[in-house]
Amino acid sequence: MLHEKVPDTPVEVIVDLLTKAKGIAATCAAVPEELKTHLKKALDIASGLDDYLEKMTTKESEHLAELYEKTVSHDWDQVFKEGKTKFQLPKECITGHVEGQALKMLIHMSHARRVLEIGMFTGYGALSMAEGLPDDGCLVACELEPYLKEFAQPIFDKSPHGKKITVKTGPAMDTLKELVAAGDQFDMVFIDADKSNYINYYNFIMDNNLLTLQGVICVDNSLFKAKVYLKDTTDSNGLALREFNQFIANDPRVEQVIVPLRDGISLIRRVSVASTHLLSQANITDDEVFRGVQGRSILNRMRLDGKVAYVTGGGQGIGRGFAHALGEAGAKVAVVDMDRTKAQAVVKELFLKGVHAIPIKADISKSDDVQRMVDTIVSKWGAIHIACNNAGINKNSASEDTSLEEWDQTFNVNLRGTFMCCQAAGRVMLKQGYGKIINTASMASLIENHSERHYLQMEKRGTVLNLLKSGWYTKITPRQH
Numbered sequence: 322m323l324h325e326k327v328p329d330t331p332v333e334v335i336v337d338l339l340t341k342a343k344g345i346a347a348t349c350a351a352v353p354e355e356l357k358t359h360l361k362k363a364l365d366i367a368s369g370l371d372d373y374l375e376k377m378t379t380k381e382s383e384h385l386a387e388l389y390e391k392t393v394s395h396d397w398d399q400v401f402k403e404g405k406t407k408f409q410l411p412k413e414c415i416t417g418h419v420e421g422q423a424l425k426m427l428i429h430m431s432h433a434r435r436v437l438e439i440g441m442f443t444g445y446g447a448l449s450m451a452e453g454l455p456d457d458g459c460l461v462a463c464e465l466e467p468y469l470k471e472f473a474q475p476i477f478d479k480s481p482h483g484k485k486i487t488v489k490t491g492p493a494m495d496t497l498k499e500l501v502a503a504g505d506q507f508d509m510v511f512i513d514a515d516k517s518n519y520i521n522y523y524n525f526i527m528d529n530n531l532l533t534l535q536g537v538i539c540v541d542n543s544l545f546k547a548k549v550y551l552k553d554t555t556d557s558n559g560l561a562l563r564e565f566n567q568f569i570a571n572d573p574r575v576e577q578v579i580v581p582l583r584d585g586i587s588l589i590r591r592v593s594v595a596s597t598h599l600l601s602q603a604n605i606t607d608d609e610v611f612r613g614v615q616g617r618s619i620l621n622r623m624r625l626d627g628k629v630a631y632v633t634g635g636g637q638g639i640g641r642g643f644a645h646a647l648g649e650a651g652a653k654v655a656v657v658d659m660d661r662t663k664a665q666a667v668v669k670e671l672f673l674k675g676v677h678a679i680p681i682k683a684d685i686s687k688s689d690d691v692q693r694m695v696d697t698i699v700s701k702w703g704a705i706h707i708a709c710n711n712a713g714i715n716k717n718s719a720s721e722d723t724s725l726e727e728w729d730q731t732f733n734v735n736l737r738g739t740f741m742c743c744q745a746a747g748r749v750m751l752k753q754g755y756g757k758i759i760n761t762a763s764m765a766s767l768i769e770n771h772s773e774r775h776y777l778q779m780e781k782r783g784t785v786l787n788l789l790k791s792g793w794y795t796k797i798t799p800r801q802h
């Protein structure tokens with residue numbers, strides 16, 4: 322990536338000035354050695370920063386690298402001369418590697434699913450952000466110049482993330498109006514177009530609720546080569562950004578941080594809906610319904626952070642699914658299975674997702690195993706909040722051929738085993754004063770979902786009924802076969 326650079330950020334301007342100062346000092350005998358040493362040190366610090374950030378930042382994808390090369394090696398002056406773009410576009414416009422990865426990181430951290438970019442250029446920032454979005458995420462990029470959409474599209478098409486990007490050409494404000502009319506909202510907005518309009522884009526987004534409740538607005542170039550704070554600035558873009566930054570700093574609807582990365586990125590988020598300012602503005606009932614219980618939104622309150630769960634039969638199938646779901650929701654999970662290797666494999670999967678999990682080998686038809694399972698969990702994590710009694714067997718033999726031995730075996734696991742788990746976990750829960758028990762049954766107890774034999778259907782129905790009678794039943798979820 323060795324391309325000739327014009328000073329484009331506060332650090333690059335400092336490097337430029339220090340280089341000139343060092344050159345002058347070198348030719349001037351009157352400059353004390355100590356001053357030269359300080360100049361050299363200051364230059365080393367300033368000139369090493371971007372290189373270091375570049376090296377330490379995770380490598381960009383091959384498609385981003387290709388897009389970067391294609392952009393910086395393109396003759397933009399020629400494109401302009403040929404009338405293919407309305408404006409002369411400097412290649413330095415591009416959001417580079419470090420900033421691209423920073424944007425991608427923000428997408429991950431904010432769990433954004435829908436992103437709006439205002440000012441796409443050749444799509445480097447758009448593709449970086451798209452790489453951070455989930456598979457069903459989407460990014461709408463507003464770009465004035467149709468030429469740039471055509472320039473970027475072939476690389477978007479090559480990337481597995483390109484399909485998340487929709488480019489809308491024309492003046493961004495027109496696109497914003499269309500998006501509002503369509504009722505669209507975005508979790509993150511990246512503003513990086515004409516500086517004089519930043520304030521209009523921002524106000525339009527805020528006034529029309531284009532930003533979701535928890536959404537974030539990122540604004541590029543908000544330090545604008547330091548012109549936003551240098552007293553002698555006359556540059557119209559520098560002055561526009563100075564005014565913009567001040568406007569945001571004074572806007573009680575939001576909080577702002579300007580990160581001095583490259584040419585500055587402002588991070589802006591709405592203040593809590595319960596802030597005193599917002600409450601005093603309207604006649605609002607300031608209660609738990611408005612604020613959310615303990616100030617937490619509904620989805621947040623449904624999380625299982627700090628909870629301890631176990632799943633019997635967690636080594637495969639729907640039990641494995643339960644274990645992942647509980648873990649993703651924040652619970653610690655004991656994966657219980659007769660097959661230790663399978664339980665361990667699921668624990669390994671959960672560990673990779675950052676979930677605290679332990680494997681427990683237990684046969685739930687044996688009371689000692691059930692008690693050991695409960696004791697292990699309580700001694701490890703001090704509680705059991707969620708008992709997922711999911712283990713079950715189904716020999717699926719023809720009713721007329723089912724031996725009593727098989728009948729007993731099935732009932733020992735599906736009914737007696739489930740009861741023992743409920744009882745053992747229930748005792749812990751009663752002591753705690755809290756607990757949820759989820760017993761998995763089969764939809765075959767209610768409907769004939771596949772060609773099972775009558776006898777086994779009866780057996781399953783019996784399981785459900787007995788659980789209901791026993792008073793332990795909390796919820797019955799269909800078991801997938």
Ligand SMILES: C[S@@+](CC[C@H](N)C(=O)[O-])C[C@H]1O[C@@H](n2cnc3c(N)ncnc32)[C@H](O)[C@@H]1O
Pocket residue numbers: 410414415416439440441442443444445446447463464465466469491492493494513514515
């Ligand atoms: C700094 S570049 C954007 C860089 C881009 N975010 C990236 O990741 O490389 C600014 C872009 O804004 C576009 N632009 C300028 N005025 C615009 C407007 N009124 N509406 C939409 N796009 C505009 C320009 O054509 C240019 O491509």
